Amino acid sequence: MVSPVSLSATEPVVTLRGVGKVFGSGVTALEGLDLDVRAGEFLSLLGPSGCGKSTALRIVAGLSEPSRGTVTWPGAGRGPVKDIGFVFQEPTLMPWARVFANVYLPLKLAGVSERDAASRVAQALARVGLGDFANAYPRQLSGGMRMRVSIARALVTEPRVLLMDEPFAALDEITRFKLNDDLIALWRELKMTVVFVTHSVFESVYLSQRVVVMSARPGRIFSELAIGAATRDASFRTSAEYAGHCRVASEALAQAMQASEAAA
């Protein structure tokens, strides 16, 4: 069951105001981006490639500085650095290290001893269903399993906000559906905030409570839709409600792309 939070009432965990990004090459990746990420929500950024959705995510993560505008974390005091997890498009594991060491990394960098971290690492691995693979090397795992390790690594610090940059784009459909379901289960269990970047209409509708559609050149928010469905499972995937949301999202995306082309 989706936790019955009324979306408008929760305070934002992160706020972007008038955020713009111009790269050194002169390309304007983002312009005038206003976005509130509300505590506990599952938010997707949906858009065509080049709309700056990944750039927006990197700015939220602090990996990239905005050229204009501000990013604030109203949750005061608690610095964003320790409180976010980031999952890249590729699993981005250290090939020379075993699965355990890869998941332990964020804690190691924070100065937690291996002994103190062992149970937390084991728990994170168990959460993604890889409890038995702590001693494997990444190259011994399938693409889906590597992505699970990557998710376990992001979860090991128990972040308030999980940022995901098209994490399942390179996986086959069966694996992607399975990981979609597991991700929703984790989001409910851990009550964290998820910001999920994707170019898949179906994935964004299936996962999110709120889909923000972006258009390109320059990247900006085009429209926004709320997905109210309470259950997210195989029956939802084939329901008329799901199909309806997908149609609306597809139309929004098509309009956003038209707007991008008109601007180009």
Next chain:
Amino acid sequence: MLNERALRIALPALALGIGVLVWDLVVRLNELPPYILPGPGLVVSTVFADWPILWSSLLSTMETTFAGLALAVIGGVGLAIAFNQSRLVEHAFYPYAVILQVTPVVAIAPLLLIYLPQQAAVLACAWIVAFFPVLANTTLGLNSVDHNLADLFRLYGASRWQILRELKLPSAMPHMLAGLKIAGGLSLIGAVVAEIAAGSAGAGSGLAYRIAESGYRLNIPRMFAALLLLSVAGIVIFFLLSALEQLALRRWHESAVSRES
């Protein structure tokens, strides 16, 4: 593929065997005297007959080679790390590294022999030629860290030292070991060149000096025997360093893991 593996061992052995046979036949059929060209049998028996002299020379050359290689690894990796940590250091000192590399060591050796004691000069030559591949490859390795992994370390607030130890050095390992493999052979060449240049040295000198000395005395079989030992030494060094590379990378790097098909 058992057949292919057998072929991979058998073919080079066969080719080598034929070469030795041809060598032997040429010597026998033309009745060449040993001071023109000794046969393979004589070369091998000279190795045994002159073993005490050749062995101590071999030890001396190997000592120089491995000391030169060790210093090259320390210097090359150390400087690569320094370059990686500071652009200023890199811009200031990279030209020196290139100058050392492009100036032929044969031309530097006589100068070094004037300024340094002989043993130190020989070692310096081995170091100069072995140092650059370690530096160049390690620098390349330190600079080819996965960008996303670098971002991840930044995200978790890793210190410079943590980034170096946990990310850059392991990433650079395959490149570094490849550089080491090249450096091993070059270190031997550097040692040999310097010994030849030193020429006049007395006791305790290396195989290359034996070759030069035997040349003056027209002791051609001993020249060949020393040459054979140098080749064997070079091959042993190469295989030792290959084994080290295999051992270090076998679990994770594509170059070393065996694939099941």
